[in-house]
Amino acid sequence: MKQLLPFLSLLTLPIAYATPAPATTVLFSTHSDGEAAQRGRLTGQVLSARREPVEGLSVALKGTSFGTMTGSDGQFRLSAPAGTYQLVVSGLGYATQELAVAVTGGETTVLPTIVAPASQQQLHGVTVTGSRTLNDQPVAIGKLPVRPLDLPQSIATIPQPVLEQQQTLRLSDVLANVSGVYVMGTTGGTQEELASRGFAMGSNNTFKNGARFNNGILPEVSSLESFEVLKGSAAILFGNVAAGGIVNLVTKKPRFAPGGSLGLRVGSFDFYKPMLDMYGAVGSSEHVAYRLNATYETARSFRDGVSSERVYANPSLLFKLGGKTEVLVEGDYLRDDRTPDYGVGAINYRLVNGPRGRFLGAGWVNNQTTQRSLSTTFSHRLNAAWQLRGLASYQGYDNDQLRISRPTNVQDNGDFARSAQRGGTMQDYFLGQIDLTGKFETGPLTHAVLVGADADKYNTTNLSYSSQAYDVINILRPENSPQRRTDTPTPALASRSHAPIRRAGAYAQDLVGLGEHLKLLAGVRYSYQESGTKKLTYKDNQLSQATPSYDDAFSPRFGVVYQPISTTSVFASYANSFTLNSGQDVHGGALAPSLFNQYEVGVKNDLFHGLLSANLTAYRIVNSNQAQTIQEFLAPGLRNPAFNPDRSDARELAGEVTSKGLELDVMSKPYQGWSFIAGYSYNHTAYTRSTLYKEGDLLRYNPSHTANLSAYYTVQNSPLKGLQGGLLAYYVGERQAGRNYRTLYDKNGHLTPDNRQLIALSAYAQLDATIGYSWQVLTLRLKAANLLNELSYNVHDDNSVNPIAPRNYAATLTYSF
Template identity: 40%
Template sequence: MNKNFTFLLNFIAFFLFLTGNIMAQSKNGSVSGSIKTSDGNPASYVSVGLKNTGKTTQTDEKGNFTIKNITPGTYTIKTSAVGVSAQEKSVTVVAGETVNADFTIAESLSQLDEVAINGYKTPNRKPVNLGKIAIAPMDLPQAVQIIGKQIITDQQVNSLGDVMKNVNGVALGANRGAVGENFFARGYSLGSNNIFKNGARTTIGGSPEASTLESVEVLKGSAALLYGGVTGGAVVNMVTKKPKFENGGEVSMRTGSYDQYKPTVDLYGPISKKIAFRAIGTYENAGSFRDFVKSKRFYINPSLLYKVSEQTEVLVQGDYLKSDFTPDFGVGSVNNQIVDFGRDKFINTPWAYNKTNTTTAQANLTHKFNENWKLNAIGSFQAYNRNYYGSERIQANAAGISTRNLSRALSKEYTYNQQININGSFSTGSIKHTVLFGVDADQSRVTSNAFAYGKDAKGVNITILNYGNVNVFDPTTYYGSGIMPEAFGITSTLAPTYRYGAFVQDLIEITEQFKVLAGLRYTDQKNASSRALNLETGVTTPGATKFDDAFSPKLGLIYQPLKTTSLYISYANNFITNTGTDIFYAALPPSLVDQYEAGIKNDFFGGRLSANLTYYKIKNSNTAQTAMFDQNGNLNSNTNIKQLNGTTSSDGVEIDLTGSILPGLNLTAGYSYNFMRYTNTPDIIGMIEDVRLVGTTKNTANATLFYTFQEGAVKGLKLGASAFYTGKRNGGWNDAKNAPVLRLIPLSAFTTVDFSAGYNWKKFSLLAKVSNITNELNYFVHENYSVNPIAPRQFVTTLSYKF
């Protein structure tokens, strides 16, 4: 009773405070206006404040600002931002009225972009491209994280994996054969369906090039409403650099440990008053801390921006990546355990190769009907080819002896994406609506070949060939014969997939404090009949056609008691298509995923520090995994034969900190916890419950701090440090309750620390980094055969010149 009475008193006090505050505000006035650049574009995220009052705000993406609840009187309003000349105006505020104050700054939009790397814009106020509409994360009932070009440059990132280390709730689960990084978000694997480039799905097979990245946006949790066909973990959007209507560019040279050399050229400028271009090219040649492992990469990224009119623009961009590297499955396992016999030891065949080619093209049309309504249309194409040969599964016995069975792969993927999005705003009475309508489609055609390595005495194809046993403890056995056996194709399988979807979303602003985001999507997916062509007989064997469709709803409630604080709760549902068949070769039904999320987003110190907290719970009704036994009770090795293992639950917490509290000081930090496990599985043959799923990580944390001296004799000197913590996780396999032997491989936690130092002088910059200073040793594990050690202590430096 006492608790109820205390609660009632607190509620009455809060209500009286709120009522008094509202009455006080009605007696005050406000100031609003807009800020534009010298070339007439909106100046987004410029700080605006009343001097000597503590009242500050930032312009939105349209350059507009409003400062409310100002006591009547005369004030000086001041604008400020990094790289922007400060301006001041005198304004007189009258009770119950709004006074207008517009500014035009001397800098152009391009000049602001150039200095943004030294400044800070609160990510809670900056709309993300992943949202398909200009809604700031503060108004989204979902966790969002943006890794901007400041971090990308300061950390000298070389791959998407380097960027993702800064994203809480997303962790590298495995790096199978060093061929493809497998990220997990909130317990769910992020496949190619979850990775986007400029809003269109893309492959990460060749390891995306980082030199073209402007930023990386991560929309955590379910994004099925906007994209369909994605897992419940997150979607990742790589935003590339765009053309500019000013001449400029940058040349740089990066070099580092193990003979790494990487020159990069970035040129941009106008072709005419309406057309601008940009071209980015790079070449990389690098060795590795792993014996005999090397890579060569060539990349080019041209783009054109055509401003058809004030309302319409067309952006055409494409890129080509040739990435050739040594497939490396690490040190393998010994008797299902990880043994340190040297992280540099390379056990694949000496001639192993992996060659990839990725070509993309995209056209993006944006048309503004008026200030409130806009259309965006995207069409994209991607071709990805992979040519691979080597051995894979190093699974040694207790004596260290392992076979090296060969694996040959040749595949081609062609994917197409089309989408049309219309967004706008209107009011129904006092209620404001920000709506988004969209339709999209994806088509893919994947051709993969199976190979043989000769014929036996009966003329039957030899599909399993051991290159020769190896003793992992004896390097003299690694080389083998040195001869690459001839492999020839025996089947070529074409697998088409078609996906279509339509959705509607409405952000309803009931009051300035209470908002609702609601949406519904319908997705239809068709895995068309595959066609397996026997290359020797010419006979084609068709497969079954599978249809999946579902409605994916989303509902979020948002409460913003202050302009700088947003609290939300949300629910979302999506389905995940399960590939493969059950043990009786019947198609598997999709998994249905329910996600619940709650969070709070805060901006402090006038937007110079953002602190966000998120809690989530995700339930999956049907989780598929490779079946342990086939229909005859024998151990199954066919990864296309699967079993539905029942329900999984994924719970977690994420904390994000981002800010620039002092000029030149930039901070990014965070922590995440995740526990994904089976919670309801069949007796005997079901999976063991309450055991962390393979690939998921219990705890991750990161912190990056960079400071650039702003004045004095050391002006331009930059110092920085980054620390990355990866918690306990499991390799191997999750096991069934009737498994004769448990095959989990527990992996310990580890932390790596990097230190950076650099100097900016006029148009030159030099930045150096020592990574993994403590020379930590740990592993990323796929099953029990691709056991890849993390890199030891390394050095990298980049010299750049801007013009």
């Protein structure tokens, strides 16, 4: 970490001497300390004629360089020397407002609500682009309405225009724009398993509109308004989340102005996807608006015998209850049927060199998943500085999979004894959450406060079926397998287990401003969780019940942000998080949670009047008490005093895993038709202490390097106006799958060989190209993906070796109304 500090300081040198910011930026660095002491602050809110917050309006003091922009809640805040001014509120589509204001030194003046009526001037051919930079747009998943530039954490947001421009279809397409977050596997081809900074991001780390969702299914991307990433620890906000970070899918919201689109996407491998998006006021109401997103998708695959079909609907209603209260009701329904596909197989931890499309399953396999959710978000502005927000959410998840066993224990000659298997999961998830956010001052200090509490509950039922020996095929020559069967088996139900989880937490966080340049962040969360399992075995009709476990933990967070100028932040932070462990300790009790300590430093910059954002972050994450099975011998002849022969499967917190790395994120705003996104990440996650694994061994699935670059251009002011094109390049470095080698000893303390091995996966680079043309209400976009026809694999252990798709094409035609 020390070696990185000189580099960080060098990065800030050219920034401090950048061209002065425009009038819409608050300038703090051009005044003496004496003048700054006589400064005061103005704060207020801008609403439309319908009493809706207006985002992106310029709020400036006439004849000065002091100004700012309204946030997503319509609020603004600026600082200036004491005196009287004319405050000018202006923006595209709204009539300019002017009012006299007085700034009192050392005080904050709260202005009356400003109403900005719509402009009567007719606008022709105007394209409105986002007014916020990567560092200026607060993320909903952060709960506190504070711009990322003021927070000691790496944050990324991918907005809807980028998603449309790149014609994203899956989350993996979206992640190609974010450094350090990647797909670690696609087990069975039915999901995309995400990871960040060396740690898996399971369902605890994936959110939709602020509520957790089960990521065992491929989520729908066409309905997204934006994609948010909080890298690093988010334990203070959500409890036991993995240390690498969290993602939040923000779906499109209702609008009062009528509009929408109807589209059709077609592509390689018989891909067809009609899409509908419509919105507007309910009737002629000024208080109720709606939105409906719906899609249908059917496709085959480059994999022989693999197909999919899915239906999606995302209806929502927005209720305006007066000028201060909103209620947003959102529904989400997805049914996904597809062929489970465990890939091309491996022999003795070696990838099989065979056709990319070779399928080792059977014609009767099927994976059916239904996911549905309903959420209600309540927001009430108590005044210009304080807001109360509540969220109540339900999610149902049902999965039924009839499959051929994964290709494991394959013989050297390629023979694979297949079994017929079935499994099922039924899950109900309930969440209640309430947050109070506010801004106030105590003397010279400013505060941005978050206080909240949440409680959630999982009710999960798993169905297990008896595995049936089915047939034997040869994965090298499956078409010549004489014992290959085609009839559909009927595995018998073997057991049903019920695993409830109940959690609750309370948290508080304060971002304290000490003058114009320094901010301190401090907060803590208390989390409580209880869980237990009941299992009914049908063979003997026996009911077993695990002893319930009760866990709690405190998760502190500290950070400091230094802003030498208003467009640059240098930060450092510490956070603690935890994850729960399965299994029992040597005494038969529940195993304690594993604790993670995370350290992060970085610099955030908005350059060239906000046209370019460039952020660099370095981090170190240490899990100092990783859970491992207790070994009887630690070395030849050295018996482990913690081992109990009566509990040979007991576990202990005896390992340590350390992740360290560097991330760079660069994003531009559109300028003269050009826009681009770039990123790079380096990560090294390894065992740094273990009684089971070799110290220094890398953890699986994590590429040491990733990089991304996308550039797009839209023709302006010429006969070809509306034509756009771009390229997206994504690089994934070397990584490993398989299984880490273990140091094992027999009952006599002698070292025994372990047949586990790692599978080295080579680096690859994928290049995509898009071109589009918009004419009045019609838009046609074409995409060529994996232009170089690169071959690589997403591998889970050694039993789901799924090749990436070859070169493929897609076309999307959209009619807007």
